[in-house]
Amino acid sequence: MEYVVITGADRGIGLSLVENYVRNGCTVFAGQFMPDWPQLGELQQQYPEKLHIIPLNVGDDQSVKNAAGLVAGTTDRVDYLINCAGIFPKTEDAAGFTSAFQVNSLGPLRVVEAFLPLMQTGKKRLCTFSSETGVIPLMQRVKDFPYCVSKAALNMEMHMLFQQLRPQGYTFRLFHPGWVKSYMSGAKSTVGDFEPEEAAPVAYRYFVGDDEIDDVLILRDIQGQYWPF
């Protein structure tokens, strides 16, 4: 039995990823940011033994600590930690930069830090949704400044975590899901190349796979291509 924590599990690719893991026999602790959104609760009814919903706002220190405490009350081990929560700020001002940094950049660090004690005895796999928008050499956009800056900061953070934690046996999976019809702006996007249900199985196979070179930090996309980040 493997234990999985997934942030941003309310809907979209996070929800679909939860379903992939529980369907494959894992016990999943799904971070819920929007208790009024019904889909995660509906999925739990299908998998009442395997799916545990935990309140989680990755932008809030105490919420993340509380979530880790709740998980520790059920299991003494987490095998996979999956950072999926993210936002796309509506404004390009200081509020937009700050909110994107708090959730997209610091959120994964808060979560990793809080769950490390539980991961010490598990598979030690840290999985994070990054993006081409954090890849400086290939950046072509002329807008979306806060989101791109937050993802560049996230990529730096992952390199630093990799340097610190890889010697302790942790393995990393960084995934760029492509242009997904996501909910990051609030409502589900009507444009994009992939449905969340198409991207999630690819992410799942990448996250659980053991055929990667683990001594190099790699950013891989939905088509299996590596990105120079």
Add this chain to the structure above:
Amino acid sequence: MKEIVLIAGIQFKEAAGAAAWFRQQGATVYELPSADGAERAEVLAAIEAEGKLDYLIVQATHRGENVQPLGQVDYQDMAQVFDKGVNGVHALVEVALPLLRKGKKRLGLITSAATSTREPKETKDFAFAMTQAGLHMLWKLYFNKLRPEGFTFRVFCPEEDGSGIPAGQYMHMDFCYDAREEYIHNEENRIVMRDGHMREISW
């Protein structure tokens, strides 16, 4: 015509050195202790009276004041470093753009090679390294947006031992080697990080 330079982050020795270098060249140099400094409006009003701004050079290499190991990370400290860095610099660039459009149109960033995302030598101070990575992305985004208007960009990583050329000199150099064949020989059409020995640093 006398060149007008604004250097923000004069609290850092490299930025202060750049100010001194430009003064030696005869430029009029305005200074801000940091990009988010309270003196910003006053200084920009003075530059407005000059009628243009040729160079905006920024250094925001603020370190975390409470750097702790994993398990004890100080997120408030990290947020403050990011705010002084990315938010401060972004706000300064935005208000300076109208004046820069009347001048030489050069945006310079003084940063640190230790925060190259590909090969980070900084392994403990998340606030510092993540903020610098954010600033590198910010400069790339501004490059994409403003290069078509004729803006040029510099990203400079000073040598820790002080060797190599100084930041001011690098900010002042032009990289169009042959104006007759601008398409191929114009280094201004790409944005790179370089150190004091002109070595290109991976982003």
